[in-house]
Amino acid sequence: MTTADVEIVGQDKGPAPEEEQPAGLFGLLHRAAADIRSGNLGILPIVLALVFIVVFFSFEATNFFTAENFGNIIIQMAGTTMLAYGVVFVLLLGEIDLSISYVAGIGALAVAELQRPGTGHPGLSGLIAMPIAIVICALIGSAQGSIVAKIGVPSFVVTLAGFLIWQGVIVYRLAVPGSIIIQDRWINYTGSYYFSHVAGWLIAALVAGVYAATVLGGVIGKVRAGLPVQDRWAIAVKIAAVALGSFGIVAICNSASVQGTPLGLPLAAVIIVLFLVVLTFLAKRTTFGRHVYAVGGNAEAARRAGINVPRIRVLVFMISSVMAAIGGIILAANVNSVDTNFGGGTLLLDAISAAVIGGTSLFGGRGEVRNAFIGGAVIATVSNGLNTANYNPGTIYIVTGSILLLAVTLDTVARRLQVRSGR
Amino acid sequence: MTETPLLELRGINKSFGSVQALTDVDFEVGRGEVMALVGDNGAGKSTLVKCVAGTHAPDSGEILFDGAEVHIHTPRDAAQLGIEVVYQDLALCDNLDVVQNMYLGREAHDRFQRLKEPIMEQRTAETMKSLAVTTIKSIRQPVATLSGGQRQSVAVARAVMWNSKLVILDEPTAALGVAQTEQVLALVRRLAEQGLSVVIISHNLHDVFETAHRITVLRLGRNVGVFQRDKTTQQEVVQAITAGVPTKVSGIPATATAPV
Secondary structure, eight states: OOHHHHOOTTOTTSSGGGGTSOOHHHHHHHHHHHHHHTTOOTTHHHHHHHHHHHHHHHHHOTTTSSHHHHHHHHHHHHHHHHHHHHHHHHHHTTOOOTTHHHHHHHHHHHHHHHHSOBTTBOOOOHHHHHHHHHHHHHHHHHHHHHIIIIIOOOHHHHHHHHHHHHHHHHHHHHTTTSEEEOOOHHHHHHHHOBOOHHHHHHHHHHHHHHHHHHHHHHHHHHHHTTOOOOOHHHHHHHHHHHHHHHHHHHHHHHTOEETTEEOOOBHHHHHHHHHHHHHHHHHHHBHHHHHHHHHHHOHHHHHHTTOOHHHHHHHHHHHHHHHHHHHHHHHHHHHTEEETTTTOTTHHHHHHHHHHHTTOOTTSSOOOHHHHHHHHHHHHHHHHHHHHTTOOHHHHHHHHHHHHHHHHHHHHHHHHHHHHTTO | OOSOOSEEEEEEEEEETTEEEEEEEEEEEOTTOEEEEEOSTTSSHHHHHHHHHTSSOOSEEEEEETTEEEOOOSHHHHHHHTEEEEOTTTTOOTTSBHHHHHTTTOOOBOTTOBBOHHHHHHHHHHHHHHTTOOOOSOTTSBGGGSOHHHHHHHHHHHHHHTTOSEEEEESTTTTOOHHHHHHHHHHHHHHHHTTOEEEEEOSOHHHHHHHOSEEEEEETTEEEEEEEGGGOOHHHHHHHHHHOOOOOBTTBOOOSOOOO
């Protein structure tokens, strides 16, 4: 099959239009500029915002722009980002899950209980406790999702009830001891393990290599099928950026040390990237992910196309609760304990904000897992920066709220321009 | 017609609560035939189609496909028989691109449920080409960016791609301009030339007379006549739509004899 056989007249990715546009790096910038003019901003504004935030706090606080603090930010963003990954899937459906912060609490409470030595028996290893906690939360998600999908109760109500109920369970259980200390090393590793320098480099090489292989594999598949391929400069830039990013992050982490003890790449960073990759694959490259986008875009169309819409909804609420459990375990590991306040505060709204700041629509059908990654980084950086610069804690909420409003307003305005430019 | 029709409905009844939407309706479509289904608002056209599409189950009556009785409970059952419906509101996902919509719910995948994008893109391009749909710039652009005629073309192409035997079009030209309507009607004729059977539901008798071989008229949930396109006039059909009475004699399907 040659390209000519399947090419559609005027297809804009085909070889023909390339002649009209400047080739090479300049062409890439040219197209990016065209995208921006037509309102297709993508993640550009929020990445620029993140750069601005980093520069700002570097001047505000002397101990912000350090290798040690970089590792801190990674560990601080891990828990919330896990929750936000789950939120992206729920928002893709056009639903909402308000229960995640206390489902995270249930996950944390479950591991804490399971690892706690009882009278006459030792506690379970974290390696067993964590999967059990995740399964418990998956069942919670399945129950909440079934009420939404099969009975038709609005997700806002179901998960608001979940918010209260799971909070109640946590407060009820911890009313007497007040808190449970987590001593299991496996659980605590999620918040405090650092890889050795060599392991860090190997991980960076692995990430860069696997990414390059995946992208090139996709390109080869397209070429074999005689289909138009994305501009090769764009591919090269992407691969180079991922390689640079992963080696850069490891380089910074490896140069950090606390009181003479060298640190390294935190395990939390690997968890963040691992779930980013796995969930992006799930959303973009599997039939399930495609169906999630379809249901979010037009549920009736999805149903008529033979997609089992209730099943997709239930599975998405399960993903949401499972990611909450994982996030909850990491957050508990950060403080080595679970107490009655766990899951409270701004955790829920931070997680939803992270997904939305990154560009995920609240109305379904539009968003990507990486949005939560970038949003999580922004929120953690702002909060960390304001803390290190000794601002009043109130400032954190005000600034985070303003960023949320600004990001979504910008996206909305851009989208309007997009409609007007007929795209 | 001596050979068995591709699709034959006998004595279909369907009610919603106290509303009798269809009463004892017979309907048939031959092979390679364009059958128009016309009637005023509320005549039961959409309900009849939904009974064939697996969206509604008829209360009573038989559906024969290829001469054998079939039971269609879900849209998937209909698709398996080779029946595809293009709804008035198109049932496309605006946020997905053309290829993704073409394969909606039937994505090509391997045993790990991984999508096979190259195959899907390739076959979409081929289908578009075979139907001479040339106005769409890229099959990787979201459907939200397409014009009404282009969206209709995507919806029809999707129905055709699945080796379907019968394509049902619900008001395919209702929202289109003159040139776009002509494109879609040409597409309908091309489908019939390729041996597909087509049911076209329309309010627009001009469109019907441009494409259909025969015309079935529904009125108040009853079949009030089947007309040969070349042996009738628009006036006659309009009269049946507005004032037709059922001609059906028990057990014998209504025939081409025009009611007076």
